[in-house]
Amino acid sequence: MSEPTLSKDPESSAATAAEAGAPVVEAAEAAAAQLADREPILQVRNLVKHFPLTQGIVVKRQIGAVKAVDGVSFDLYAGETLGIVGESGCGKSTVAKLLMSLEQATAGEVFYKGQDITKLSGRALKAVRRNIQMVFQDPYTSLNPRMTVGDIIGEPFDIHPEVAPKGDRRKRVEELLDVVGLNPEYINRYPHQFSGGQRQRIGIARGLALNPEIIICDEPVSALDVSVQAQVINLMEKLQDEFNLSYIFIAHDLSIVRHISDRVGVMYLGKIAEIGSDAEIYEHPTHPYTQALLSAVPVPDPEAREHRERIILSGDVPSPANPPSGCRFRTRCWKAEARCAEEEPLLAIPTRFAEVDTPAKHESACHFAEEKDVVGAA
Amino acid sequence: MPENTDAVILDGVPAVAPDGAPVPVDKRDKPRSLWNDAWYDLSRKPIFYISALVILFLIVISIWPGLIASQDPLQCNLIDSQNGPSSGHWFGFDQQGCDVYTRTVYGARASVEVGIFSTLGVAVLGAVLGGLSGYFGGWLDSIISRVSDIFFGIPILLGGVVFLSAVKGGSVLTVSTFIILLGWPQLARIARGAVITAKEQDYVLAAKALGAGHGRILLRHIAPNALAPVIVWSTIALGTFISLEATLSFLGVGLKPPAVSWGIDISAAAEQIRNAPHMLLWPAGALSVTVLAFILLGDAVRDALDPKLR
Numbered sequence: 001m002s003e004p005t006l007s008k009d010p011e012s013s014a015a016t017a018a019e020a021g022a023p024v025v026e027a028a029e030a031a032a033a034q035l036a037d038r039e040p041i042l043q044v045r046n047l048v049k050h051f052p053l054t055q056g057i058v059v060k061r062q063i064g065a066v067k068a069v070d071g072v073s074f075d076l077y078a079g080e081t082l083g084i085v086g087e088s089g090c091g092k093s094t095v096a097k098l099l100m101s102l103e104q105a106t107a108g109e110v111f112y113k114g115q116d117i118t119k120l121s122g123r124a125l126k127a128v129r130r131n132i133q134m135v136f137q138d139p140y141t142s143l144n145p146r147m148t149v150g151d152i153i154g155e156p157f158d159i160h161p162e163v164a165p166k167g168d169r170r171k172r173v174e175e176l177l178d179v180v181g182l183n184p185e186y187i188n189r190y191p192h193q194f195s196g197g198q199r200q201r202i203g204i205a206r207g208l209a210l211n212p213e214i215i216i217c218d219e220p221v222s223a224l225d226v227s228v229q230a231q232v233i234n235l236m237e238k239l240q241d242e243f244n245l246s247y248i249f250i251a252h253d254l255s256i257v258r259h260i261s262d263r264v265g266v267m268y269l270g271k272i273a274e275i276g277s278d279a280e281i282y283e284h285p286t287h288p289y290t291q292a293l294l295s296a297v298p299v300p301d302p303e304a305r306e307h308r309e310r311i312i313l314s315g316d317v318p319s320p321a322n323p324p325s326g327c328r329f330r331t332r333c334w335k336a337e338a339r340c341a342e343e344e345p346l347l348a349i350p351t352r353f354a355e356v357d358t359p360a361k362h363e364s365a366c367h368f369a370e371e372k373d374v375v376g377a378a
Numbered sequence: 379m380p381e382n383t384d385a386v387i388l389d390g391v392p393a394v395a396p397d398g399a400p401v402p403v404d405k406r407d408k409p410r411s412l413w414n415d416a417w418y419d420l421s422r423k424p425i426f427y428i429s430a431l432v433i434l435f436l437i438v439i440s441i442w443p444g445l446i447a448s449q450d451p452l453q454c455n456l457i458d459s460q461n462g463p464s465s466g467h468w469f470g471f472d473q474q475g476c477d478v479y480t481r482t483v484y485g486a487r488a489s490v491e492v493g494i495f496s497t498l499g500v501a502v503l504g505a506v507l508g509g510l511s512g513y514f515g516g517w518l519d520s521i522i523s524r525v526s527d528i529f530f531g532i533p534i535l536l537g538g539v540v541f542l543s544a545v546k547g548g549s550v551l552t553v554s555t556f557i558i559l560l561g562w563p564q565l566a567r568i569a570r571g572a573v574i575t576a577k578e579q580d581y582v583l584a585a586k587a588l589g590a591g592h593g594r595i596l597l598r599h600i601a602p603n604a605l606a607p608v609i610v611w612s613t614i615a616l617g618t619f620i621s622l623e624a625t626l627s628f629l630g631v632g633l634k635p636p637a638v639s640w641g642i643d644i645s646a647a648a649e650q651i652r653n654a655p656h657m658l659l660w661p662a663g664a665l666s667v668t669v670l671a672f673i674l675l676g677d678a679v680r681d682a683l684d685p686k687l688r
Contacts, residue, residue: 100587126589134587142580145412146602155598159588190411206584 039113040075041246042099042132042214047072047108047118049094053321066321068094070270071108073347076214081240081247083261083278085254085293089317091270092250093137096218099248100134101125112214130160133212137219139199143191149202150187153177156209163210176205179242181235197228201235208239216248221256233260254297258282266290269328270320272347276362284359286350286369289329327367335368343367419682426678432671440487447483451476451638460654470656473646481638482660488639489668491550492557492623497616499558504565505608511566512573513596523570526563534560538626548634553626557619568611572604579603610680617672624665640665 050065069091076082086092097103098118099110105118117128136142143152153173157164164172174184180201191199200220207215217236221229233256239245251257257264258278265275266289274287285291292311299305313332318324324331330340350369353361360371420426439446454476461471469478511522541556542548576582582599590598626632627641628648635642640661647657 097583102583102586129587129589134584136580136584138580142584144579144581144585144599144603147598148411155585155590156588159590159594192412203584206588210588 038077041078041113042076042248043109043111044075044095044099045073045109045111047095047098047110048106049091049098049103050106064321066319067270067323068320069098070320070323072267072270072272073108074265074272074275076246076248078213078246079240079244080262081249081260083257083264084248084250084267085252085257085264086267087252087293087317089320090267091320092252092267093218095267096134096216096248096250099216100132101129126160130163130210131212132214132216133207133210135200135203135207135215135217135220138223139196139203140223142203143199145191148188148190149177149194152191152202153205153209156206160210172209173205176209177202179208179239180205195228196224197232200224200228200232204232204235204239208243211243212245214246214248216250218250219252220249222251222253229256236260254282254294266293269317269323271328271365273329273366274362274364275347276364280359280362284362284371286353286360286362286364286371287329287366288333288335288368288372290364291372327365329366335366337368339367416679416682420678423678423682425674426682429671429675429678432667433675436486436490436668436671439483440490443484443487447480449477449480451481451484452636460650460657463656469660470654472643472654472657473650478643478657478660481643482640482664484638485640485643485661486664486668488550488627488633488637489620489623489665492554493616493620493672495550495554496557496561496619496623497612499554500561500565500615500619501608501612503558504562505569507562508566508569509573509596509600509604512570513577513592513600519570522566526566529560529563532560534622535625535629538622539629539631542626542631548632548637550633550637553623553632556626557622561615561619565608565611565615568607569604572607573600576600576603606683610676610683612676613679614673614676617669617676620672621665621669 047069048067048071049069050067052062053064053066054060055063072091072095074082084092084095094103098105101117101120108118109116110118112128112132115128117125117132120128147155150170150173153176154169157169157172170187173187177184177186182198182201182205186194191202194202200223204220220236221232224232236247237260240247247260249257249260261278263276264278264281266273266281266287268289273289274281274285281290282294285294288311292313295309295311299308311334315332318328318331325341326344327333327336327340330336333340345365345367347363347365349361350364350366352369360369454472454474456475458467458471458475459473461467461475463470467477467479469482472478472481507522507526511519537560538556541559542552545552577595577600582595585595585599623632624639624641624644627634627639628645630645632641633639643661644658644665647654647661651658
């Protein structure tokens, strides 16, 4: 297992990366040393979710499985933000649901402070739920239209009465509204009286109600206008500092993920292709899929746009019901060789970088991992 | 302190939220639920008032028919048989010499009773079975759906003739029981669909993520959001159940004399339609107006509760 690295400030790392690789490495190593004595708050090991495909009306026969998540492992440390990016259908949201125990994992473990939460049920699961909460993608469907804001944000206290005594709840709800930047007088309003950004704030307030340690954000801003996205992101960053939250931030918007994340994992077809600090992933990607993904990020500067190389992948994403053998990306990869079809690349630090001090030294699931200059990415 | 002081409304002027979206300002009242919205919508529809008035009138006269009819519907004199309208007996007399007006007024009770009992029964049975089958799915859903398919396959009139002649009851209770027995699958399907739609919403996932149990999710999140189609369908069905009662009574298997029912009167009048059309006109007219009132009310409620269903 490699040391997870952490680099807090994307701007400084971007600047240093432009000069040379070395300072980044120093920063990353310092952060790694800092992290080394920290226990991960959440450890995900070989998480698998297969949705069975059945046939037959009365007697159902399983004829296959959609391998939505097929062996995902990562760690989450206290106070950090782990971004997970990938295109639609790569299993990001299923990972979120598995971490929330909203879906039953087919295999694998999720350790929260050393306790495997995938096997929990009943009271023990309910206790863990206090510490892991979720913010949903669509603020229009994630709030019950028949409940007032006060009831929505107060519901966590109804379910976990030990968190707030009964007489205290209204005050707590008003405080939460205040914390997310909404007028506490709105407590008796209904969701349809709010704008999308305000609704997302309500959703965040509900997630915060139980004082969780981890908040899983499943595309929390992708349904919002760009101007509102920034406000919600800033709010989330502020709350992270205030309450020492750990975020798992799932999104397909690469620049937002870079902005908010300390570390980033790139998913493709149910597996993590590459994972590392945001500077490592965005400035020194070694997995061809990450490189292709980053080359698709729009560049505002027309000059830079002219000079950069776009990697256009051929073909479509293979069906997760019948993924390719070996490396899942090989059908669209320009580097693919016979070995890729036979041998599945493991998510590990590529051997060629193991001995060198370079930002490319991070986990990448590719036999031929190497840096490729993707100019102006993100 | 929040870094965004959000949307403070001054002097009724809509402030602009930090999100850039204008805050909807509601001058009438502050907490406005969707039910309030629906009521507001209804209260501006003349159709709603007309149908509600007709229904209210029907309910009042079915409880106290003596309010507007001073005679006894069973006090008949054969001398008056088939006499046409006259002063004091504006609707005329039927075959047995009974006052048609009195019988029409008293006939409302059977119709309203059958309508309300069977609708309540169908709504409760259908909503519970359909709701559970939609929510839990799996084998429970398979069983309930297949059973409701079986009931769907029974033609309602044929079933009525067979069932009601077998039980030989002919009371409001037996007719209502029969209607509930054959009517629930329709509502169960509607409720099942509504529950399946509601249970896939993110707010249900959010409640699960908070650790809410099935009871809380069903009662607080799914039921309020799946109720609208059930209410709408029930209101419309009430009218059709009343006409079904009349049909069964007309065929001689529903209510039986000496019960007073529009269906019985229509049946008796049909044989004499050439000699005494007034005998048919009044009970049939009352039936049509009643059914129409419920269907119009159902339409208005549907428009108010769920504009998308239109």
